[in-house]
Amino acid sequence: MGKTFAEKILALKSGKESVSSGEIVTVSPDVVMSHDNTAAISKKFKQIGIDKVMHPERIVIPLDHCVPAATEKYALNHKEIREFVQKQGIRNFYDINTGVCHQVLPEKGHILPGALVLGADSHTTTYGAFGAFAAGIGRSEVASIWATGKIWLRVPETIKINIEGEIPKGVHPKDIILYIIGNLGADGALYKAVEFSGKVIRNMSVGGRMTLCNMAAEMGAKIGYVEPDEKTIQYLASRTGREYKIVKSDADAEFERIIDYDVSDLEPQIACPHTVDNVKSVSEVVGIKINQALIGTCTNGRIEDLKIASDILQGKKISKGVRLLVFPASMEVFAEAMEEGILQELVKSGAVIMNPGCGPCLGAHEGALAPGEVCLSTANRNFKGRMGCKDAEIYLASPATVAASSLYGKITDVRRCLK
Amino acid sequence: MSIKGRVWKYGDDVNTDVIFPGKYTYTVTNPEEMAKHALEDLDPEFAKEVEKGDIIVAGRNFGCGSSREQAATCLKYAGVGAIVAKSFARIFFRNAINQGLPLVQCKKAVKNISSDELISVDFEKGRLSCKKGIFNFPPLPESVLGILNDGGLIPHTRKILGIEKGG
Numbered sequence: 020m021g022k023t024f025a026e027k028i029l030a031l032k033s034g035k036e037s038v039s040s041g042e043i044v045t046v047s048p049d050v051v052m053s054h055d056n057t058a059a060i061s062k063k064f065k066q067i068g069i070d071k072v073m074h075p076e077r078i079v080i081p082l083d084h085c086v087p088a089a090t091e092k093y094a095l096n097h098k099e100i101r102e103f104v105q106k107q108g109i110r111n112f113y114d115i116n117t118g119v120c121h122q123v124l125p126e127k128g129h130i131l132p133g134a135l136v137l138g139a140d141s142h143t144t145t146y147g148a149f150g151a152f153a154a155g156i157g158r159s160e161v162a163s164i165w166a167t168g169k170i171w172l173r174v175p176e177t178i179k180i181n182i183e184g185e186i187p188k189g190v191h192p193k194d195i196i197l198y199i200i201g202n203l204g205a206d207g208a209l210y211k212a213v214e215f216s217g218k219v220i221r222n223m224s225v226g227g228r229m230t231l232c233n234m235a236a237e238m239g240a241k242i243g244y245v246e247p248d249e250k251t252i253q254y255l256a257s258r259t260g261r262e263y264k265i266v267k268s269d270a271d272a273e274f275e276r277i278i279d280y281d282v283s284d285l286e287p288q289i290a291c292p293h294t295v296d297n298v299k300s301v302s303e304v305v306g307i308k309i310n311q312a313l314i315g316t317c318t319n320g321r322i323e324d325l326k327i328a329s330d331i332l333q334g335k336k337i338s339k340g341v342r343l344l345v346f347p348a349s350m351e352v353f354a355e356a357m358e359e360g361i362l363q364e365l366v367k368s369g370a371v372i373m374n375p376g377c378g379p380c381l382g383a384h385e386g387a388l389a390p391g392e393v394c395l396s397t398a399n400r401n402f403k404g405r406m407g408c409k410d411a412e413i414y415l416a417s418p419a420t421v422a423a424s425s426l427y428g429k430i431t432d433v434r435r436c437l438k
Numbered sequence: 439m440s441i442k443g444r445v446w447k448y449g450d451d452v453n454t455d456v457i458f459p460g461k462y463t464y465t466v467t468n469p470e471e472m473a474k475h476a477l478e479d480l481d482p483e484f485a486k487e488v489e490k491g492d493i494i495v496a497g498r499n500f501g502c503g504s505s506r507e508q509a510a511t512c513l514k515y516a517g518v519g520a521i522v523a524k525s526f527a528r529i530f531f532r533n534a535i536n537q538g539l540p541l542v543q544c545k546k547a548v549k550n551i552s553s554d555e556l557i558s559v560d561f562e563k564g565r566l567s568c569k570k571g572i573f574n575f576p577p578l579p580e581s582v583l584g585i586l587n588d589g590g591l592i593p594h595t596r597k598i599l600g601i602e603k604g605g
Contacts (some may be wrong), residue, residue, distance in 0.1 A: 042580055043579055043582075055464060056463075056464075056506075059467065063592055066592050066596075067592055067595050067596055067599070067601065068596060068599075068601040069599065069601070084463075084464065085464060090465075092464065092465055093464055096464055138505075139505055140505055141503065141504050141505040141529055143505075154531050155505040156505065156529065156532060157505055157507040157510075157529060157532055157533040157536055158507040158533075159533070159536040159590065159591040159592055160532065160536060160591060162591075162592065162595075163591050163592070163594075163595040166595055166599065167595060167598065167599065169583055171582075194507060205451050205499055205502055206498050206502065206525060206527075209525060209527070209528065209547060210528050239499060239502065239527060239528065241528055251572035284576070292452055294453075367599070381455075381460030381461075381463065381504070382459065382460045382465060383460055383463060384460060384462040387461075396485075400455070400503060400504075402453045402455035402456065402458045402503060403455065403456055403479050403480075404455050404456060404460075404461075404478075404479040405455050405460060407459075407460075407461045409479040430516075
């Protein structure tokens with residue numbers, strides 16, 4: 020019997036011949052990511068009682084959660100991080116002018132197929148889009164890895180999700196993953212590795228695969244994974260000269276479950292308040308009035324997302340009652356969107372262009388909601404209180420649906436905007 | 439190790455944002471302060487009335503969402519002695535153990551426990567007693583139990599590295 024990607028990579032990283040799902044192994048991660056939480060982690064590290072981190076070259080730290088600092092407290096937090104990376108000789112530090120961690124790490128060539136990446140952020144699963152084993156961990160764990168270079172992991176069982184068919188017009192990777200989460204539930208892949216495959220994935224852009232792996236976390240998955248192909252290799256060629264070895268599931272690997280989807284008849288999908296698995300087809304929720312529309316975050320702030328939005332908004336004005344906020348996921352995306360005239364179109368239609376960052380997604384910074392307000396967002400979470408106010412409502416959708424809805428001031432089926 | 443405590447019962451998918459809102463993640467940094475916001479957006483009474491040793495009993499996927507460790511820290515410092523749930527989100531599971539906060543996964547027991555009753559949990563024997571009876575659960579794996587017994591991951595790491603207290 021063959022092995023899954025998860026079993027193979029965790030055997031490799033724990034120095035064992037072979038491991039099986041359910042086993043607990045001690046591994047040495049290749050990349051350890053933390054962001055604005057680095058200051059808090061550095062305090063835990065200090066409690067351990069050693070001076071220097073073990074592998075500074077494996078540590079990557081982008082500042083993104085509240086950038087630029089909103090208050091003195093945030094400013095102090097950033098200052099402590101800058102001093103820490105200086106003292107520790109951590110070279111892979113990206114200050115506030117870089118972007119959201121899950122966009123920045125691949126862009127800067129830190130993510131390779133077959134790598135073990137752990138991050139103090141639940142959406143670390145995003146990097147599975149490049150064939151890495153990438154999982155979220157907690158702050159104490161990052162501190163402990165800094166000190167020892169090691170951590171325990173349980174080898175997850177794997178659910179394989181095959182996606183076939185032709186994606187209809189107006190339907191995007193976000194709709195596909197929302198549909199799957201709605202179908203499987205918020206704990207539908209709890210503790211599991213989720214391997215996305217099938218024709219739709221093969222045809223999907225690297226950015227779309229990132230959206231899928233990003234949101235695998237919302238069904239409880241430990242990792243998302245897409246087998247690297249020509250598209251992955253092409254992306255990496257422009258990002259890094261480092262060598263890598265692709266690890267993939269054996270043809271006869273034992274999957275816990277194989278689930279097949281055909282997306283040919285899929286409608287745009289909306290996750291309704293207050294859970295990500297409360298997913299409905301857009302036709303069931305059209306007409307719900309929105310106060311704020313948000314395009315961005317680690318889920319959907321890439322160049323293709325902004326392009327889709329600007330194509331829909333081009334030459335039109337957003338509805339008067341709506342605030343449209345656009346957060347490009349990185350400065351690189353920002354610059355490219357500027358060069359391509361995308362930002363210009365968005366501004367002309369009434370959007371507010373923000374600097375790259377996570378801010379409003381977790382209610383930390385910018386774009387907070389007031390009681391009774393409704394936000395339609397391309398983010399990955401709609402939990403109560405998530406955007407700073409427990410009496411506000413958050414709906415999640417694709418950038419296309421968010422753009423179309425901002426034109427009418429209410430949740431709108433984007434297909435009515437397509438020629 | 440065994441504990442006895444009064445039950446606070448909640449439903450499925452209690453997420454990290456209702457346990458510890460994201461807006462506090464970089465502004466409330468002291469554990470005692472964190473405790474004052476525990477479960478704020480789910481049950482505003484909880485932080486005010488929770489007593490040391492109380493036990494949270496919840497449904498499926500407790501702690502889903504963010505990786506924020508404060509979700510475990512705030513409950514620990516609020517005095518929660520243990521959490522019993524049908525299942526736990528994986529990062530929360532790790533965070534709780536790493537904070538020295540014991541977890542029990544036991545579907546059957548959850549169904550049979552009501553709010554406010556007194557229950558007791560024996561972690562070594564894997565046994566939970568409540569009004570409706572005694573329920574067994576599989577004890578945590580040894581390596582995980584080791585972290586818990588050392589009082590969390592930071593003290594555990596110190597032990598592994600041979601660093602004495604105060605070093």
